[in-house]
Amino acid sequence: MLTILGRTSSINVRKVLWTCDELALDYQQEMWGHGFQSTHQPAFLALNPNAQVPVLRDGEFVLWESNAxxxxxxxxxxxxALYPQERRARADVDRWMDWQLGDLNSAWRYLFNARMRNTPAEPDRTLLAESEASWNHHLTLLARRLEQTGAYVTGHEFTLADIVLGLSVHRWLMTPVSRPSLPAIDRYYDRLRERPAFARYATQQWP
Structure with missing residues (x-):
């Protein structure tokens, strides 16, 4: 039995839960993180010294980092189907997953934390503007990609890249920010909303 450690309100935990849902995998979930068991407890640190969720246990095997x-x-x-075996197709999925984790996450971090988590309590207006501009720039890049594929991030098939980026798009749409008009993003979001797992792990109360 797979065990997923992490609170559902975490966007990174929801990546894993959505993946399990798409694959029809059985698992049990243990709630760790803000509002639940502290990830700084020795038992958790023994699994992930970074004190971050999610963590996966598969028998004796332990893995952390959501995309991994x-x-x-x-x-x-x-x-x-989610993670193609063919080398170049898999590399394309990897590329967009890495882009989400590195470039896109770096863009929104300051603005999202300030607006949604009140951290810092008195944000710097210049940094807010820079974060907003960077976030919108990266979503514009994603929109251009979706215009090319006409469907999902790597082509006509839904993959892991769409799980991680779909949650990111939802966060962008739910956060108070001045957004440019990006019809390709709107169509993509509507396409994702047709998936039952997306409704469970993206469109509920979590930004």
Whole structure:
């Protein structure tokens, strides 16, 4: 039995839960993190010294880092549709997952934390403007990609890249920010909303 450690309100935990749902994997979830068990407890630190969720336990195997967990879960049958076996197709999925984790997350971090988490309590207006501009720039890049593919991030098939980026798009749409008109993003979001797992792990109360 797979065990996922982490609170559902975490966007990174929801990546993993959505992946499990798409793959019809059985798992149990233990709530750790803000509002639940502290990730600074020795028992958790023994699994992930970074004190961050999610963590996956698969028997004796322990894995942390959300995108790595998603890749692990989808790395073999029945996960080939989400994470293709063909080398170049898989590399394309990896590229967009890494872009989400590095470039896109860096863009929104200051603004999102200030507006949604009140951290810092008195944000710097210049840094807010820079974060907003960077966030919108990266979503514009994603929109251009979606205009090229006409469907999902790597083409006509739904993949792991759409799980991690779909949650990011939802966060952008739910955060108070001056957004440019990006019809390709709107169409993409509507397409994702047709998936039952998206409704469970993206469109509820979590930004």
């Amino acid at each position: 967990i998603c890749r692990y879960l989808a790395g073999g049958p029945p996960g080939s």
